[in-house]
Amino acid sequence: MTKNILLEGDITAADTFTPITTRGSETAPSLQIPAAWSKLTRLIAAVAVDTAAAGSAIFILRLTGPAINGTHDIVIGGGGGQAVQAGSDAPPMAGDNQDFPDLDIDVNGGDVITVQAAMTDTDLGTARVVVALYGE
């Protein structure tokens, strides 16, 4: 069985690395890397935004904290568009999973990881991020 760490959260401001710390009904899940892990082997993430405001943005995931040697910033997507006009429909913004199957980042097993995400350039509204980390 593959053990992993799954986290999700909102980004509500532009150019701000926001902690991603919840897991649905679990409001404060453990951020501790399993003691047996020496590296993160895979990352799967998805992001979408409600486009409450028009503009364009890049979404970046940041992995840092005591469990990580240094800081790793990874582009997980870009998005943008125009605000919906009154009385009209707009297509949904569907963010597919982004798979990084050969992530290969060293970690210190037993220490805590910090996962953050940022929406750069334009504040498009509320963005949702979900990320799963796999290790060994």
Place this chain on the structure above:
Amino acid sequence: MSKFYRTREAPITAVDTRTALTFLGSATAESPSNVVVPKGATKLLEVRVSVGHDFAATGSNSFFFRLEGDGLEDSPVFGPIGAFGSSVATGIRRINPSYRIPLDVPVVPGNSIAISAEMAGVDGGTVACGVTLVFT
């Protein structure tokens, strides 16, 4: 050797204009900020790229990145990011995944790599662009 992930981003606001990607979310004050090749890295293994398009104007445009500097043993390196087109400038919104571009470029630790990107074709508006360099 594990991997190192380094990211830069910036908005592209004009067509056929070399736009330096020197930002990282709120980190804009220290720009221009090129990527320093991490200590211990020997190779630029891949690039992850994405753009977020506001579709403010109709027309078609394509995007590419350029890497150059003494951090690369063989410079410059180019790659495509994507292409878009629209016939209306209302109600469009879209999220784009980050795409992986495999590379195999020797690097010089401690030296720097300048990342830039361009919009070609028709000026479609403001386009956020993000590039992640993956070293090993």
